Amino acid sequence: MEKIQVSASRKYDIIIGRDLLKDTGKYVSQVISPCKVCIITDDIVYGLYHHMVCSSLTDAGFEVFRFIFEKGERSKNINTVSSILELMAENDFTRSDAIIALGGGITGDVAGFAASIFLRGIQFVQIPTTFLAAVDSSVGGKTGVNLQSGKNLAGAFWQPSLVLCDCNTFATLTYEIFLDGVAEAVKYGAILDKSLFDLLMLHGDKLFNSSMVGNNDCLSDTLIQIVKQCVSIKRDIVMEDERDTGIRQLLNFGHTIGHAIEKCSNYSITHGHAVALGMLIVSKASHKLGLCQTDCSLDIENILMKFNFPITCPFTSEELSHIALKDKKRAGDTITLVLPESIEHCYLKKIDISDLKTFISAGL
């Protein structure tokens, strides 16, 4: 078990290890005194891990309520948040009560946003159960929901009080869901850490089998190592730029186009898969348009192929640019993209919105 400390607008620990869920109550009570807690989870994770988490919290003296929503990106909306708020209000939750987000990135984003606005903000705990949530979304305090017009268009910065990351939960993921997290890990490698990029390249899809419960071989240790490396990078970035006005924007590598791909597919293409395509399109376009010194699109393509990501984008530059113009990264007539200079070096580039379609075309 390892603790990584974050010191942002709130100070908190990220605890990473195995077999942690059965002691959820113990870990949570170290930061939040026994109170009412609302476990927010989706219908799949509910069946897998709710019982263990709920019993442990009850044993530690918490009064447990629950809100279960239908899995998937289409539940990441304001109506889900509104139902959570009503449930807590009906049950007389006060400012000293808390939310527990048990699940993937969707659960964390929705639950965190509800925590940020209920009674103008209550504490919450992130318990990530996907590889993506472990390496990325559970840390850093970005919360929010999608609007009809696009991804993550409503939200708040609201840091958790604790992140409890039990890597044993990866054992029940499908390979497809595991891959979503791989895309974010590749992103960290590509923007800031070549050793991480190389480690992912070295092991490829073999890392997945290593996530099986009870598998304590070197490769599964490598997987946990990857979680720690990604979380440490994110921690450092968040501590430097919590509100996303500077270096944190690098974490959007592949995301402006990725979000457009998710939306164009009506969310049938999941976040990580869309980000993988987004990173590839941006890298190819940067090279073709002479915006980078070295061509790292081949490195990106090779690593994605090593994990068997689908790498063909089913949408046109017209479709993607139309949606991408609604992205949060647009300011007036420009949009800021993250472009790769080489592996481990990316930079922010403002592009005129009238050039976006041509840019995307160059990467398709």
Ligand SMILES: NC(=O)c1ccc[n+]([C@@H]2O[C@H](COP(=O)([O-])OP(=O)(O)OC[C@H]3O[C@@H](n4cnc5c(N)ncnc54)[C@H](O)[C@@H]3O)[C@@H](O)[C@H]2O)c1
């Ligand atoms: N806030 C941030 O900083 C941030 C960062 C990256 C991504 N995100 C957001 O995260 C979301 C994607 O997260 P995700 O990929 O975790 O999606 P998700 O939460 O939908 O989880 C993916 C699927 O895995 C299932 N699942 C979860 N844990 C499981 C387990 N242990 N075993 C078996 N099945 C399990 C879920 O039921 C779901 O069907 C997107 O909405 C994205 O925008 C947010």
Ligand SMILES: [Zn+2]
């Ligand atoms: Zn992402």
